[in-house]
Amino acid sequence: MKTRPLLGHFYRGLALLAVISSLGCSSMGVQPWERDILANPEMEMTADALDLAFDEHIYFSKEASSGGQGFAGGGCGCN
Amino acid sequence: MKPSKKKSFGKISGLLSAATCSLLGTTSGHADEWDIDSAILIYSEKDRVSAVEPVVSMKKDLNETDTLSMKITLDTLTGSSATGAVPSSQVQTFTRPSGKGEYTAKANELPLDDTFKDGRGQFSMNWDKAVDRNNRRNLGFSFSKEYDFLSLSGNGSWTHEMNQKNTSITGGINLELDTIDPVGGAPEPLSTVPYTIGGGSVSGSTIRDGDSKDRQVIDLLLGVTQIIDRTSLFQVNLSYSMADGYMNDPYKMVSIVDTDAANLGEPELNIYESRPDSRAKTSLYGKYKKSLANDDIITASLRIMTDDWGVDSQTLDLTYRWQMDRGYYLQPHLRYYTQSAADFYRYFLLDTDAVPEDVSADYRLGEMDATTFGLKFGKTDRYGNDWSVRFEQYLQTGDGSPSEAIGQLRNQDLYPDVEATIVQVNYSFKW
Amino acid sequence: MRLFSALILSLIIFPAFATDVRDISEFNLKQYQGKVVYLDFWASWCKPCQKSFPWMNQLQDKYPNDKFSVVTINLDTKTGDMNEFLEHIPANFAVYHDPKGSFAEKFKLPGMPTSYLIDTNGTAVKRHVGFSKSKAPKIELEIEALL
Numbered sequence: 001m002k003t004r005p006l007l008g009h010f011y012r013g014l015a016l017l018a019v020i021s022s023l024g025c026s027s028m029g030v031q032p033w034e035r036d037i038l039a040n041p042e043m044e045m046t047a048d049a050l051d052l053a054f055d056e057h058i059y060f061s062k063e064a065s066s067g068g069q070g071f072a073g074g075g076c077g078c079n
Numbered sequence: 080m081k082p083s084k085k086k087s088f089g090k091i092s093g094l095l096s097a098a099t100c101s102l103l104g105t106t107s108g109h110a111d112e113w114d115i116d117s118a119i120l121i122y123s124e125k126d127r128v129s130a131v132e133p134v135v136s137m138k139k140d141l142n143e144t145d146t147l148s149m150k151i152t153l154d155t156l157t158g159s160s161a162t163g164a165v166p167s168s169q170v171q172t173f174t175r176p177s178g179k180g181e182y183t184a185k186a187n188e189l190p191l192d193d194t195f196k197d198g199r200g201q202f203s204m205n206w207d208k209a210v211d212r213n214n215r216r217n218l219g220f221s222f223s224k225e226y227d228f229l230s231l232s233g234n235g236s237w238t239h240e241m242n243q244k245n246t247s248i249t250g251g252i253n254l255e256l257d258t259i260d261p262v263g264g265a266p267e268p269l270s271t272v273p274y275t276i277g278g279g280s281v282s283g284s285t286i287r288d289g290d291s292k293d294r295q296v297i298d299l300l301l302g303v304t305q306i307i308d309r310t311s312l313f314q315v316n317l318s319y320s321m322a323d324g325y326m327n328d329p330y331k332m333v334s335i336v337d338t339d340a341a342n343l344g345e346p347e348l349n350i351y352e353s354r355p356d357s358r359a360k361t362s363l364y365g366k367y368k369k370s371l372a373n374d375d376i377i378t379a380s381l382r383i384m385t386d387d388w389g390v391d392s393q394t395l396d397l398t399y400r401w402q403m404d405r406g407y408y409l410q411p412h413l414r415y416y417t418q419s420a421a422d423f424y425r426y427f428l429l430d431t432d433a434v435p436e437d438v439s440a441d442y443r444l445g446e447m448d449a450t451t452f453g454l455k456f457g458k459t460d461r462y463g464n465d466w467s468v469r470f471e472q473y474l475q476t477g478d479g480s481p482s483e484a485i486g487q488l489r490n491q492d493l494y495p496d497v498e499a500t501i502v503q504v505n506y507s508f509k510w
Numbered sequence: 511m512r513l514f515s516a517l518i519l520s521l522i523i524f525p526a527f528a529t530d531v532r533d534i535s536e537f538n539l540k541q542y543q544g545k546v547v548y549l550d551f552w553a554s555w556c557k558p559c560q561k562s563f564p565w566m567n568q569l570q571d572k573y574p575n576d577k578f579s580v581v582t583i584n585l586d587t588k589t590g591d592m593n594e595f596l597e598h599i600p601a602n603f604a605v606y607h608d609p610k611g612s613f614a615e616k617f618k619l620p621g622m623p624t625s626y627l628i629d630t631n632g633t634a635v636k637r638h639v640g641f642s643k644s645k646a647p648k649i650e651l652e653i654e655a656l657l
Binding site: 009014016017028029030031032034035036037038040041042043045047048049050051053054055057058059061062063064065067068069074077079 | 116118120122132134136143212240242244245246298300301303304305306308312314316318320360361362363364366368370376378380382384385386388390392394400414416418421444447455459471473475497499501503505
């Protein structure tokens, strides 16, 4: 069982995530009133959620991988 | 066991909805409506499985901070599925998993078990709460039942927003408990499948375990969503999954083939597969969305997965939404998937091989590529109802002539293509 | 063209519901001197803004017009989006269209929607970020305190 290299992958992924989020904090982003396009339902990370769910179910039963996909985020940023 | 379990980040039981509403202090007679997404999917594999799947998903704001969503999925499956046994130059006869009746594979035909008729019902419920301006909490529960399989899961996640909501970080956990009751009982792994080659009826029986089998899965997810600029954003998720318990497919087998010159490559017997009793997976997922000047949208995602079974996979997904007038759109879709074989995957075993502790000939654990081409057409209406129609064509290919094939196996396709067509219709409305 | 036909239609059929839309260049806080002003920044894509409109209509009706005004600034970049919103959810208060977001920049809005309570001297005394119906009674008390 290859748990050690697997944990290695996990920690590397974590480090990558930390780097990405710290980069994000400084240079990227928009003002609250500039979220018109991002507020569009088709621009949400969960757009086409029903399609994604169907696909995930199909691929789970035909292939060896599943999951890992997302959560929401982005959007209008209201309230 | 039909392994087509939906791993959703789930929802709470229906009985609780009324209780939940009162718990959250909402009164009836709220002007808010349910947002309903209904769809039906028709899935058809060439010569194999067919399925029809209606789904209804509903969402409602209970009050200003709480949202309730529920989803019901029904699934009816018919058709046949590859068992992992190899084709022979002669007729092969296998006993059905239930122990009653037999099925045959013609000469030079891949053995397919056609007793595969399954119905599934799934219910999930989700409670999303805005704790304050920058924090959201999500709790959910899911329940899924097939005739040989029961799955219960609970999940929770927390999202924190920062940088004027330009950055959001989500941490989540999902716990799943599965109970498997294979038809006829779970066969003893690596035991012999009652089987005859060259015609004639089958004799013998398998040692079967009448007890239910179970499995627990824990999923951990950490994700970051970042707004890049007014027209684009991306998300990166890291997830870790640990499964323990009964991992076998009780209906799958591995062929042991003859090494004698007389019958070279002919299957002598078949044994039930055996997988490790745990599986740990790590995956890194990234998704990017950009809105173009003409209102078209590009979405691209990549998922890299690795696990302790030796499977490594990459999934690339691209969609281009071509926005037309009055809310109409056309959306082509491309998905490319590739995976390496599990360490214990074998096309077959030789009768001179020592039988390994773990072995499976299930094509879903083999080395393969899969491509999907899709097209979706529909209409969205900000103040009204949406509808869409989606077509997808899936083709999975692997090496059907591996170098280890001997004798008659060289004349066989040991990894036939899996081809499937999907048609889906969606309708969203308020109620 | 849509705005024109909407205005004609609204003038004929729903005289009470024609929304007064002007360009931001016409906006001058001084013209509201002596009145308490509820200044709200909104956009068609902002869901809580949809919920705030019926309440803001009520507010405008509740307090005497010579002492209180609801004044709003719309931040939609596309006029069509703003008009479509107002067709579905009409307003009985003034709307100033600021497509470039210049006023939003001046105020450095922390979120959407944002509203400011301005006293009779033209000083902003309270700011509210986000809208929820549960906050409404509190804001009404604040307005009454200033009147």
